[in-house]
Amino acid sequence: xxxxxxxxxxxxxxxxxxxxxxxxxxxxxxxxxxxxxxxxxxxxxxxxxxxxxxxxxxxxxxxxxxxxxxxxxxxxxxxxxxxxxxxxxxxxxxxxxxxxxxxxxxxxxxxxxxxxxxxxxxxxxxxxxxxxxxxxxxxxxxxxxxxxxxxxxxxxxxxxxxxxxxxxxxxxxxxxxxxx
Amino acid sequence: xxxxxxxxxxxxxxxxxxxxxxxxxxxxxxxxxxxxxxxxxxxxxxxxxxxxxxxxxxxxxxxxxxxxxxxxxxxxxxxxxxxxxxxxxxxxxxxxxxxxxxxxxxxxxxxxxxxxxxxxxxxxxxxxxxxxxxxxxxxxxxxxxxxxxxxxxxxxxxxxxxxxxxxxxxxxxxxxxxxx
Numbered sequence: 001x002x003x004x005x006x007x008x009x010x011x012x013x014x015x016x017x018x019x020x021x022x023x024x025x026x027x028x029x030x031x032x033x034x035x036x037x038x039x040x041x042x043x044x045x046x047x048x049x050x051x052x053x054x055x056x057x058x059x060x061x062x063x064x065x066x067x068x069x070x071x072x073x074x075x076x077x078x079x080x081x082x083x084x085x086x087x088x089x090x091x092x093x094x095x096x097x098x099x100x101x102x103x104x105x106x107x108x109x110x111x112x113x114x115x116x117x118x119x120x121x122x123x124x125x126x127x128x129x130x131x132x133x134x135x136x137x138x139x140x141x142x143x144x145x146x147x148x149x150x151x152x153x154x155x156x157x158x159x160x161x162x163x164x165x166x167x168x169x170x171x172x173x174x175x176x177x178x179x180x
Numbered sequence: 181x182x183x184x185x186x187x188x189x190x191x192x193x194x195x196x197x198x199x200x201x202x203x204x205x206x207x208x209x210x211x212x213x214x215x216x217x218x219x220x221x222x223x224x225x226x227x228x229x230x231x232x233x234x235x236x237x238x239x240x241x242x243x244x245x246x247x248x249x250x251x252x253x254x255x256x257x258x259x260x261x262x263x264x265x266x267x268x269x270x271x272x273x274x275x276x277x278x279x280x281x282x283x284x285x286x287x288x289x290x291x292x293x294x295x296x297x298x299x300x301x302x303x304x305x306x307x308x309x310x311x312x313x314x315x316x317x318x319x320x321x322x323x324x325x326x327x328x329x330x331x332x333x334x335x336x337x338x339x340x341x342x343x344x345x346x347x348x349x350x351x352x353x354x355x356x357x358x359x360x
Contacts, residue, residue, distance in 0.1 A: 002242065002244070002251040002324070004322070005242065005243060005244040005251050005322050005323070005324065006244055007244050007246055015195075015196045015198075015203075016195045016196050016203055018205065019217060019219065020219050020296075020297060021203075021219050021221070021297055023195075023196055023201075023203050023221075025198065026246060028246060030320055030322065031322050032319065032320070032322075034320055036320060037199060038246040038247075039198045039199065039200050039201050040246060040247045041201070041203075041221055041247070041297070041298070042247075043294075043297065046296070062182065062185065063185060064182065064185040064186055064187050065292075065295040065296065066187055066206060066208060066218040066220060067220045067221070067222075067295060067296075067297060067298055067299040068292060068299055071182040071185050072292070072295060074295070077296075079296070109337065109348060110343075111343055111344050111345045111347075111348045112245075112247075112248060112343055112344045112345065113293040113294045113344070113345045114293045114294050114298065114300055114345075115245040115247060115248055115252060115254070115343075115344045116200075116226070116245065116257075116259070117200060117201055117221070117223065117247060117300075118221070118247055118294060119247040119248055120297075122345070139212065139214075140210055140214055140216060142184070142185050142210065142211050142212075143185070144182075144185065163290075163291055163292055164291050164292045164293070164295045165291045165292065165293045165294075165302070165345040165346065166345065167291075168289060168291045168349055169345065169348055169349050169352065172349065172352035172353065173352065175356055176352060176355055176356060
């Protein structure tokens, strides 16, 4: 039903092949017959977990994000490994980053983060069924673990410590869930 | 307070300079003294508008997203132009994509969309004060305008027509706002 919006690929040039992302430039034919270029970042996809402790606190991690040249505070998350099933990845990242385990992750939603220039998709899970495990951070991964109330998480949006899309989504999700 | 997480840049190499994005690879020194590489996409930033018509319907646009090779349905949005103030950009994009004008855009929040690999930030505005204007789409921009109830927008998440972070955030925002 949307053929009148379609952009046909005329040529595709890979301009960068990296460890995490690849970048290509596609020449496309627009619906009006004109040509244009589209810059596209290919990303393996990611998972993120909205996790509440038995006390009802939200698990968050502070980490340095090189693209922003600062630390921000996010829900636990990580990239999908090759051929890894998202649910498996979510369990793995939760334990690696927080030391908590869960076998009861509930799928919430998936969304593309930057559809204008990237194909990164994030799969979001929820759990309030955590058991103590062990932090097994990669030796080259550095994160601080935080456990905060929903009210304190909302304050961290105002102070811009929380500053990313998936965590902003997570906090609204919890507010809505509390209303149920 | 977060020096123990800091990643110092040792070297930075630009690997792609494009129309919308630039890509660089930074060599960094990790907190444990090891070195690593960070792939970073620089993006000019964007705005998006959560806009309700006088009837209480949400303005959405369907467009083809080349990175996804499909159309998705999103709240009206667009890139910041050079040195453009986000509020001005939001007004401009709203009118260009939907034909509606508003001089009463309320700032909602800003968030980074993909802090792991990109510095794209999206500034989100809300309005329920629209006046009729004219669709002034760039001749090479193709979008379908939709006006839907919040309930129908929620169904479009289930059918994966709505599939991006800012629009998922917008729908939660409206649900929470309705509860106020």
